Amino acid sequence: MRGLGKSRRTSRAVTVGLCAAAFAAALTGVAPAQAHETGKAAHWELKDSGTDVRFRGLSAVSRNTAWVAGSKGTVLRTTDGGASWRDVSPPGAAELEFRDIEAFDARRAVALTIGEGEASRAFRTEDGGATWTESFRNTDPKAFYDCLTFFDRRHGLAMSDPVDGRFRILSTSDGGRSWKVLPGAGMPAAQEGEAGFAASGQCLVSAGPRDVWLATGGAARARVLHSADRGLTWKAADTPIPAGDPARGVFALAFRDRAHGLAVGGDYRADQTSPRAAAVSGDGGRTWTPAGRPPPAYRSGVAWLPHSRASALAVGPTGTDLTTDGGRTWRTLDTGSYDTVDCTPDLGCWAAGEMGRVARLER
Template structure:
């Protein structure tokens, strides 16, 4: 049985905030508490692309052109990788159901590609191949089953936006007149498939790093025009900035990031916005280290999870404070409406939130 978000948040509430249980009760509660349960993916590739359809169905996309799909809660994973894709680096995947999905390969020039399947990965159709030498696509997002966007690092001084109106079967580059100028060195991070996200039918947000300031750009017209806002997450280095975003509606959002280099401090690794990304406030108690993925728990106004190489953090107050609840390594995290929450990362790691 799936947990409701309130039950999940309550189960992960620090013991200090609850009455002290007896030792047997503590052991019993620990056994029942929500936790990541690793699933055997059968491979050791790194999965930075993840799309949760339900507690039963999820898609993974990773290195060496690998795409996996489960329809039985992670007990079995079917390799549905596109043929002859071994040289591609998949970093984002957006699935509509168990049969239809769109996957993004990243890289310079023609390494950036988009492919779509309508039969569970049995066959794939390449719907976009980048021909602009300066472009490097990082992330995908879909507003609904037809309308979606992809974003590239700046070309001629502005982030490039790709748009689809037919579910990813065809794409066109949008005019850049409505895109603010990029900072020197500014780019997106293809770390978790969450540097470009959307909420509702028209709103999208784009996360940046590498420049003097870590910014979030917002569009309310499906990518035609954008406004930029500074965040308190540190930047000023190619390894620092905002790595992932999550919006539970068109106003309430979370940003996580930091410095992805192992051993480097990541102060102020999280921020929140109450106004659609116009202003950002640093978390009063941020995650203790770099985080590359974040997701709201479905049907909750205050609970969310953030993940990174050193652990998983939970907030139950809308992103103001975070606390570590797991120390396993994950790159990305995603939850389905039925509270099927999944995480994936290095060495073939994939897990589902269990109780």
């Protein structure tokens, strides 16, 4: 039976690999303008969310199940591929701004609201959003939480803009039921004006059981900070993405493993250009190389395609871009507005953004 189990796992892996290859090929096969007419290329298919709020928080569980979180305290969930959405917003949260959500499955999720002082809160549900528990409320008026990430179903972190000269890290070891502030001794000093961007829920990302990366901007240099011990100690690296202004820097990160990472960003102001809006790392974020052909404009979200070592999507208000060479070059696939993107192992890719826009990649 052991041999049969191995054979089945191998067969499944081959099937998934073939599907992933076909998925990537569908993305590159036809020009964007032809995608909807021919059906030969993958494209975003909008799903009616029933609302006009802006969704910057997105957690894709599978092709069928996804959670989105956004303005006016709104959290929605689908379990039928976006055909219908259930409003599972926490009661009394209408004045809050959700900017990140991390879901473990169709029933369990942790969501983060952002803002100064008590506006930064964490909520947890174990019943698909039927009920929520507020598990953290920030009481420090100098803190402003931006993003959260989980290593597994128990261990996770959230990050705040610098407090007393250093980024602040919040930790949970029980799936978001309780949180504690980690000591700041292992965090490098922040630059003047440095902060994170709560634009897509991807300014703090993890890969594997212990590695986590934090993206920054707003200061003289846009940096990526890396921790290999779940946030206790950090090392900072400069990126080639332009900064030097509160509106510029690295907005989102994606690591497909503990070595290979992508960074995207730019200047979020619509009237400003964003040269060198993407960079790539092959050494765990210690060094970053600018993309040879970056996205043409500011991008706020990025995600590796499932089971791919070289393909990823980047999204922003002016479009979606694809790389098939590990982030060295990008080309535009779609001009629709999205703020965040997330993909799942069963070849489900979702995007969300302004005016209630939610879409799933179809082929």
